[in-house]
Amino acid sequence: MSRISVRGFAVASATAVTTVGAVVGVATGDPQHSNDLETTASGTDTLLADIPAGEQARVQSASLTQQADALSHAADTDAKRSVEEAARIQAAKDAKDKKSAAEAKEKADAEAKAKKEREEKEQVASRSASRDASSFTPKSSYTVAELKSIARQIVPASQFQCFSNIVDAESTWNYLAVNDSSGAYGLVQALPGSKMSSVAADWRTNPATQIQWGLNYMNETYKSPCGAWTFHQANDWY
Template sequence: MTRISVRGVAVASATAVTAVGAVVGMASGSEGKTTQTVDVAGATLLAEVPSGAQAQTVSDNIGQQASAQQASADAAAKAAAEQKAAEEAARQKAAADAQAKADAQAKADADKAAKAAADQRAADAAAANRSKSRSAMAAVDDSAPAVSVSPGSVQDMARQIVGNDTQFQCFSQIVKRESGWDYTATNSGSGAYGLVQALPGSKMASAGADWRTNPATQIKWGLSYMNSRYGSPCGAWSFWQAHSWY
């Protein structure tokens, strides 16, 4: 009997052959002997090769595995690129922050230096003004002898020059606080001089060349100053009370 390539068919054929052999043996009158059969069912007839559908399934599985591996590689590459970008952004931000801090410190240092320079210029200007004031005072003719008067006499002199008693009281309040009625009083810091502390004292020369030694000249100049700037000694006194200077 011819062999076939399908296992199921081969098994059936072998079974048929066995059955036919047995019948033939019995028919031939053999004495209790049966014809020996060959077990062809267990023999391998053809190599077991995947069918077309099975081959396609295997191919699909291999393709899916390759796609999965490629997707995993792409995801890893993307994550690495994102990490690198994040690190670069952090580096750039740190550099920008450091630069901003350095710029702020440089500006603060420059502002501090500028302020120190401005303060020094102001101090130099104040010193120059004091020196100029002292020089102007020294330039006045000191040949005129100082008027010998007591504080009470100076006040009486001022009362007569100011005239109005109310205005004199305001004038007196200012003079008392500025010089204590000492017509030679000198402010060591500013150089202001006299009863009304004119600054510089040489301003009082407009009322008389003897402004340094004559209280009457200082009173006349002070009264004129208060009238022209504040309208009256009482106007000057109101301003002085609010500011402690006039």
């Protein structure tokens, strides 16, 4: 191997070491490393002084290429690390959001289930507390307070106010009320009044029979007295 070849190889090798070390030294902030690099670079300059100008240009070109490759590799490594970190953060966020959504759904489902069970219990309690029209002994006359008391014992508590609103609007709690125009009869103004015979034959004089028929009609036609009252408010009839 010639003197030029040996020195060229030495210069290229030293320059490569200097270049890679520079990247590492700058990145780590290691002063000692930087000093070592300067010494190595100084030695390289001495070697270059002994090499012909043409060979120096070739060696320096190779050194710059190695330096560029080292910097590019470092940049690629940093970019890859940044992408991986961003992906990790996003994955953690997605997992947290998914968990929160699942917990919110579970809570909503539990609340809906509890509400349904509560309503069913209330309905059962209302039905068990209600009396049938046939359990009331007919009287010759009734006060409004007595009529409302009978209605409270037949109509579920949760539906009583709606039922009462309809009776107030239709007959003002007069169980003998007759509509002069249509012939509608009784507390709930059944049309015709004879419809109420499906509950009992005493529909003309027994308010309990009228109340029971009215409740049945509201449940069958509007699902509940409150459903009937909503319709009544919008149409002034039911």
